[in-house]
Amino acid sequence: MEELIWKYLDGECSPEEIKEVEDKLQSDTAFLKAYQSAESLDVRLKKGATIKASDFFIVQMKTRIHDELSQQKAPVILPLKWILFLVILGATGLYFAIQYSGEESSFLHLPVLDERVMTMVTWVTFSFLLLMIIDIGYKKIMQMRKFTGVFL
Amino acid sequence: MIQNMDIPAVDEGMVRLLREGDRKAVNTFVDRYGQFMYHVCYKVLLNTDEAEEATQDAVMKVIQAIENFKLKSSFKAWCYTIAFRTAIDYKRKVRKHVDLEGEYELANEDMADDNIHYDETKQGIQLLMRHLDDESRMVISLFYLEEKNIREVIALTGLTESNVKIKLFRARKEMTKHADKYFEKV
Known part of the structure; x- marks a missing residue:
């Protein structure tokens, strides 16, 4: 019925x-x-059944959102990290090229480092790269979770 | 997420501008969907202050996660999902447990809020809706908000047609049962 x-x-x-x-x-x-x-x-x-927020709240919300958006920092850390990584990688590569090219360098006379030291430098450089990739991935996941609560 | 609903061209333009970080688009978005998202949050939280906080949180989430929105899907449904989940999370965090009696008291205090003018009918309906679970309350309020457009309710909630109809029927049956408590007999 x-x-x-x-x-x-x-x-x-x-x-x-x-x-x-x-x-x-x-x-x-x-x-x-x-x-x-x-x-x-x-x-x-x-x-x-329907409910409305006050106009005052809507205006206030806009102001708060604009304030919050203005306070958000630009992602300056990430490019700096990459610049640092490239400098280390470039310097290491240059050093290897000069020292192990088989020819005497005419413009740079760098001290010959122990091969074990060079291996260590190489490992540190690549570990740095790996950590950075993990760090970026983790931050992205956390950001998505924070903003949406779920993966939409 | 609803994939088969076209996004209106106006929303598409607004979404593109939001992605570009256009501040005017933020105002447009709040003007267009602020009230709707508030409605969703209020229906879960049943408290003006909490609904306002949750709405602001949800609006920020939409702006921040705008890159994740797929243009082929319904923007309104996406806003609904974010607002509903934000309000549910807020409810879990803020209120571990509020019994029905407690909610009545909360409601009466809330109705006296200066921000919104409630007439007798609105107050009675809001109290009556406290007899329903979150999802039924949402379905029934969306049904009346969307002027009894069941298709819109289906698109927004992602529920099936039969599920929406069952929830509507049960909710209204439950409300009819308790209506005398809140309204004078006709």
């Missing part, structure tokens, strides 16, 4: 169902009572 009443109130009844409701409203007291309760709730829901 109630299902048919709500269907009628939502305007989803077929012509046959409309006729059935209208007939019952004339003849069935229990149906009429149930209809009146449902109709009264429907009217109230139309009026009261």
